[in-house]
Amino acid sequence: MPLQCSLLTSGDPAVSINPTFSRIRLDGTSWVDVAPGWLRGADDLYGTLASEVPWRQGRRWMYERMVDDPRLSRWYKATEPLPHPILATICSSLCAHYQVPFGSVGLNFYRDGDDSVAFHRDRELRRLGNTLIAIVTLGARRPFRLRPRGGGAGRTLLPASGDLLVMGGRCQADWEHAVPKVASCGPRISASWRWAA
Numbered sequence: 494m495p496l497q498c499s500l501l502t503s504g505d506p507a508v509s510i511n512p513t514f515s516r517i518r519l520d521g522t523s524w525v526d527v528a529p530g531w532l533r534g535a536d537d538l539y540g541t542l543a544s545e546v547p548w549r550q551g552r553r554w555m556y557e558r559m560v561d562d563p564r565l566s567r568w569y570k571a572t573e574p575l576p577h578p579i580l581a582t583i584c585s586s587l588c589a590h591y592q593v594p595f596g597s598v599g600l601n602f603y604r605d606g607d608d609s610v611a612f613h614r615d616r617e618l619r620r621l622g623n624t625l626i627a628i629v630t631l632g633a634r635r636p637f638r639l640r641p642r643g644g645g646a647g648r649t650l651l652p653a654s655g656d657l658l659v660m661g662g663r664c665q666a667d668w669e670h671a672v673p674k675v676a677s678c679g680p681r682i683s684a685s686w687r688w689a690a
């Protein structure tokens with residue numbers, strides 16, 4: 494599906510040279526950084542990844558039967574060739590900004606508003622009190638929701654194409670996040686990198 498063109502989101506992908514980071518404090522120990530327009534050319538990168546990544550259909554057991562995950566995904570091991578060189582540049586920029594070694598990249602493809610990911614904590618990080626998950630949005634803007642595990646008010650962010658969102662601190666231990674289904678929207682790919690202390 495073609496995406497709306499804009500000067501910042503079309504063209505060769507590149508990390509912005511003067512991004513603005515804002516930190517949203519979720520509570521005393523969990524936070525989310527947001528850097529709007531962090532990646533330029535995000536719609537072009539969306540186009541390349543949508544057509545060239547060998548997407549996989551994940552499946553899981555639910556109520557005693559196997560169901561398809563409502564999204565496609567592809568995780569790259571550190572040793573695997575990446576589908577676009579900018580993914581390595583993004584990883585280096587994130588490492589430089591946060592001064593930690595981010596690892597391999599995971600890609601998720603939400604084909605339309607019916608694709609989603611339910612509230613969850615990232616499995617391998619959920620017992621840890623100091624983690625970073627950096628997510629770059631490519632394509633459609635969709636709500637990204639956060640809610641405290643113990644109950645209470647949540648937050649809804651609306652990352653647009655090229656925006657960077659980074660969950661940090663105890664965000665995996667104490668908060669859950671989701672990309673809920675929406676009535677109608679274009680396709681979105683998220684690219685994510687993880688680090689744990």
Ligand SMILES: O=C(O)CCC(=O)C(=O)O
Nearest residue numbers: 601610615628670672683
């Ligand atoms: O697509 C996103 O923005 C979030 C994906 C996510 O939370 C996950 O794959 O664990």
Ligand SMILES: [Fe+2]
Nearest residue numbers: 613614615670
């Ligand atoms: Fe997640």
